[in-house]
Amino acid sequence: MDKKTQKKQTESPETGKILSKPRIFSGLTFILLSAVLAFSFISYLMNWKADQSQAGTMLDKTIKSSNIFGKAGDWLGNIFIFESIGIASFIIAFLFLVVGTLILKKKIFKPWKTFGHSLFFICWLPIFMGALTKGQGVLGGVYGYQIMDYLNSIIGAVGLWTVLVASILLYFILEFNLRPSSIKAKLDKINENTIGKVKSMIPDSNDDFEADEELKEETEEAAASRVTVSDITNGTSNNSINTMREPEPVSIPKGFPEVPVSTDIETIATPNHTSFEAEPREAAQPVSLNLSTKPIVPVSTPEEAFDIRPSAPSSVVNTAPAQENIKFNVEVAPVIDILDDSEKQSQELVEKHGLYDHKLDLAKFQMPPVELLKDYGSEEISINKEELEENKNKIVGLLKNFNVGIAEIKATIGPTVTLYEIVPEAGIRVAAIKKLQDDIALNLSALGIRIIAPMPGKGTIGIEVPRKNPTMVSMRSVIASQKFQNTDMDLPVVFGKTISNEIFMADLSKMPHLLMAGATGQGKSVGINAILTSLLYKKHPSELKFVMVDPKKVELSLYSKIERHYLAKLPDAEEAIITDTNKVINTLNSLCIEMDTRYDLLKNAFCKNLKEYNKKFAERKLNPENGHRFLPYIVLVVDEFADLIMTAGKEVELPIARLAQLARAVGIHLIVATQRPSVNVITGMIKANFPARAAFRVISSVDSRTILDSPGADQLIGKGDMLYFNGNEILRLQCAFVDTPEVERLAEFIGEQKGYASAFLLPEYVSEDSTSSVGTFDPNEKDALFEDAARIIVSTQQGSTSMLQRQLKLGYNRAGRIMDQLEASGIVGGFNGAKAREVLISDLHSLEQFLEDLRS
Numbered sequence: 001m002d003k004k005t006q007k008k009q010t011e012s013p014e015t016g017k018i019l020s021k022p023r024i025f026s027g028l029t030f031i032l033l034s035a036v037l038a039f040s041f042i043s044y045l046m047n048w049k050a051d052q053s054q055a056g057t058m059l060d061k062t063i064k065s066s067n068i069f070g071k072a073g074d075w076l077g078n079i080f081i082f083e084s085i086g087i088a089s090f091i092i093a094f095l096f097l098v099v100g101t102l103i104l105k106k107k108i109f110k111p112w113k114t115f116g117h118s119l120f121f122i123c124w125l126p127i128f129m130g131a132l133t134k135g136q137g138v139l140g141g142v143y144g145y146q147i148m149d150y151l152n153s154i155i156g157a158v159g160l161w162t163v164l165v166a167s168i169l170l171y172f173i174l175e176f177n178l179r180p181s182s183i184k185a186k187l188d189k190i191n192e193n194t195i196g197k198v199k200s201m202i203p204d205s206n207d208d209f210e211a212d213e214e215l216k217e218e219t220e221e222a223a224a225s226r227v228t229v230s231d232i233t234n235g236t237s238n239n240s241i242n243t244m245r246e247p248e249p250v251s252i253p254k255g256f257p258e259v260p261v262s263t264d265i266e267t268i269a270t271p272n273h274t275s276f277e278a279e280p281r282e283a284a285q286p287v288s289l290n291l292s293t294k295p296i297v298p299v300s301t302p303e304e305a306f307d308i309r310p311s312a313p314s315s316v317v318n319t320a321p322a323q324e325n326i327k328f329n330v331e332v333a334p335v336i337d338i339l340d341d342s343e344k345q346s347q348e349l350v351e352k353h354g355l356y357d358h359k360l361d362l363a364k365f366q367m368p369p370v371e372l373l374k375d376y377g378s379e380e381i382s383i384n385k386e387e388l389e390e391n392k393n394k395i396v397g398l399l400k401n402f403n404v405g406i407a408e409i410k411a412t413i414g415p416t417v418t419l420y421e422i423v424p425e426a427g428i429r430v431a432a433i434k435k436l437q438d439d440i441a442l443n444l445s446a447l448g449i450r451i452i453a454p455m456p457g458k459g460t461i462g463i464e465v466p467r468k469n470p471t472m473v474s475m476r477s478v479i480a481s482q483k484f485q486n487t488d489m490d491l492p493v494v495f496g497k498t499i500s501n502e503i504f505m506a507d508l509s510k511m512p513h514l515l516m517a518g519a520t521g522q523g524k525s526v527g528i529n530a531i532l533t534s535l536l537y538k539k540h541p542s543e544l545k546f547v548m549v550d551p552k553k554v555e556l557s558l559y560s561k562i563e564r565h566y567l568a569k570l571p572d573a574e575e576a577i578i579t580d581t582n583k584v585i586n587t588l589n590s591l592c593i594e595m596d597t598r599y600d601l602l603k604n605a606f607c608k609n610l611k612e613y614n615k616k617f618a619e620r621k622l623n624p625e626n627g628h629r630f631l632p633y634i635v636l637v638v639d640e641f642a643d644l645i646m647t648a649g650k651e652v653e654l655p656i657a658r659l660a661q662l663a664r665a666v667g668i669h670l671i672v673a674t675q676r677p678s679v680n681v682i683t684g685m686i687k688a689n690f691p692a693r694a695a696f697r698v699i700s701s702v703d704s705r706t707i708l709d710s711p712g713a714d715q716l717i718g719k720g721d722m723l724y725f726n727g728n729e730i731l732r733l734q735c736a737f738v739d740t741p742e743v744e745r746l747a748e749f750i751g752e753q754k755g756y757a758s759a760f761l762l763p764e765y766v767s768e769d770s771t772s773s774v775g776t777f778d779p780n781e782k783d784a785l786f787e788d789a790a791r792i793i794v795s796t797q798q799g800s801t802s803m804l805q806r807q808l809k810l811g812y813n814r815a816g817r818i819m820d821q822l823e824a825s826g827i828v829g830g831f832n833g834a835k836a837r838e839v840l841i842s843d844l845h846s847l848e849q850f851l852e853d854l855r856s
Helices: 003-007 021-046 048-053 071-101 113-135 141-176 180-201 207-225 229-233 238-242 341-353 384-402 431-434 437-444 475-479 523-534 556-565 582-604 609-620 639-645 650-662 682-686 701-708 740-751 768-773 786-796 801-808 813-823 843-856
Strands: 009-011 019-020 275-277 407-413 415-423 451-452 459-468 494-499 503-509 512-516 544-549 631-638 668-674 692-695 719-725 730-735
Touching: 019 021, 019 512, 071 113, 071 141, 113 141, 141 668, 141 692, 141 843, 238 813, 384 415, 384 437, 437 451, 475 494, 475 523, 494 523, 494 813, 503 556, 512 523, 512 701, 523 556, 523 631, 523 668, 523 730, 523 740, 544 582, 556 668, 556 740, 582 609, 582 631, 582 639, 582 650, 582 801, 639 650, 639 668, 650 668, 692 701, 719 768, 786 813, 786 843, 801 813
Parallel strands: 275 407, 512 668, 512 692, 544 631, 631 668
Antiparallel strands: 009 019, 407 415, 415 459, 451 459, 494 503, 494 730, 692 719, 719 730
């Protein structure tokens, strides 16, 4: 270090650490500011009435200040004491001192503990002084008076003082550990120390002798009770153990003897010639290795080693006589009842009334039977060995022409596609086989060949070849399966069957949203009907609601019969199935409002998702008087998303993206379908929030990459042949077929039963175009709760309709009308989309004057 650097640094006399001059300057500056603030506050309190009137006359030389720091002191006192937190401002000055000492590395105060205590007193001391002085003077400041006045208006004077005293007592109990058990422990410790000091002052000549005698007796007893491990393992009798005086020491081996173990691996050699197996039921298995090893000789332990096997009751060693003088002092901690009053009350309600049953309103509702769906007969897969052998020979011959050797080939037959799995010979590159996709399709004369190289989790390369005679997968066969009937998924969706003829299901609540795409006539609408049918077969009307958007006006019109059971709509909507673009925008924004309302309910219930919330509500732990209710799942189904983007653009994309980002936890899930998966329809914002995607046959590879981020959908054969991407891997499925008459029978069966009075009503949404028509305010027509609502809005400084619903226990329509009156009267600003309205009145005092003017 050079001399120039040494001049800029000095050493802390307390810690011995070198301090730089900027650090010293900063620390002393904070300490000086602490002193300036403290003396300014003291001087302000002595002459606060005169100083307050002079606080705004900084530049007027004719007016003299009585503060020790002049007008600057008046200004500081007025800002910190009068307009803020009263005498708690001295804590601010103290914190400046603490920061200064920390910068100088003076460990006078414990930082985190000091800041924690200071924060407590800054929050509660102004309220306490405001309640003590009843708002007179400046000891509590504006903050203390406002909070005190707000609490006094809600819980009264007695409740206010109860809260203050309870908070102070709780602080001292936690800080000084004033619990009865800790106080008793401290008193006992003081008594023990006092008795010990008294005993130490009384000499006793026999102490050393008695101590030696006690030590001798303890040594003899320990020697009598000592038993060797070898005696225990050899089954020594109890009498011989008890009479032992000088036992042998325990001998434990240093290590186990080394036993040679053979690890020779015998591998089954793979034949060079091509073998072929047709497996109609099970997926192709990879080449197996038979790992044979010689028998391992068990390690023998000597007699001196521990025997950890459980012994018979007769061999239990009785060491009770040798343990007579040993005393055990066991303290059992008392059981503390941690259930609070609300949980006890909920348990009493459950014992009295049972768990809340959300199905009681439609207790006689019958789930649709499987017989409503058409039976297409046996769906057993027929094996055409000639077709399999022919395709096998063509694949092997073509690859051989391109110098690609095959070690093994197997086939797995699915409903519409046969999967040929090949194991290439050593040294063959995977890319060489992938390049031959078009050549294989030409050689097999197939509609579309899809090569999977390599197959996930297998050491094979898959070639999917369409069958000449595909097998139908009916909706009835998958609905009647035990896998679907016994599922415990929250929102089970059965798509169809996999390439290995297994039923494929997924949980919509875990997806959590589904993006579907496919060209016209390739099975996209049938796929939507399959999803809706599977949900209708598993969920009660109280558990599930659909919001259906159908720009084509004909695809989803079949479900209008179940409006009073499963559909949701806006309060002013005539039809539940939305076809008008403007109504689509209002519905999507209404769903955003419903999402925000549900998040508020979950926050107040301390729940993370809808399932936890409904469970808590069923256990009667949530009070319906506070706005809590059983929340059904809501599934938004959009049949043709491209048409909405063309007509509405960002007005549709933004609420869709917002719902996709946030609505999962509150039970709102999206199914968006389009026949034109271009980048201007399925934008990056949409794709990022739809991890689950289903692709039917598309026209080009570009469309396949748009929907799946990989090619393959352009090689599908149509008629329900689809690819499903769950975020990890792509699965080829045959979608279950459900015809229009089957959907009609299902809808009629549900619609003929008793339903709710109307469809599930979504929150009312007022568009920006209609916000300007609020009109003039008439005080004679104001709502009875207008003033109470105004006080809530001003005190919280949050113009939210949902908050008025919770605080005043109102419906959304009445709360919305009150909010319109507050806007017309000038208390809150205009509609601001998803954000809360701006509050135009700053405090309750100004509001009371405003309301008094309205009354007059």
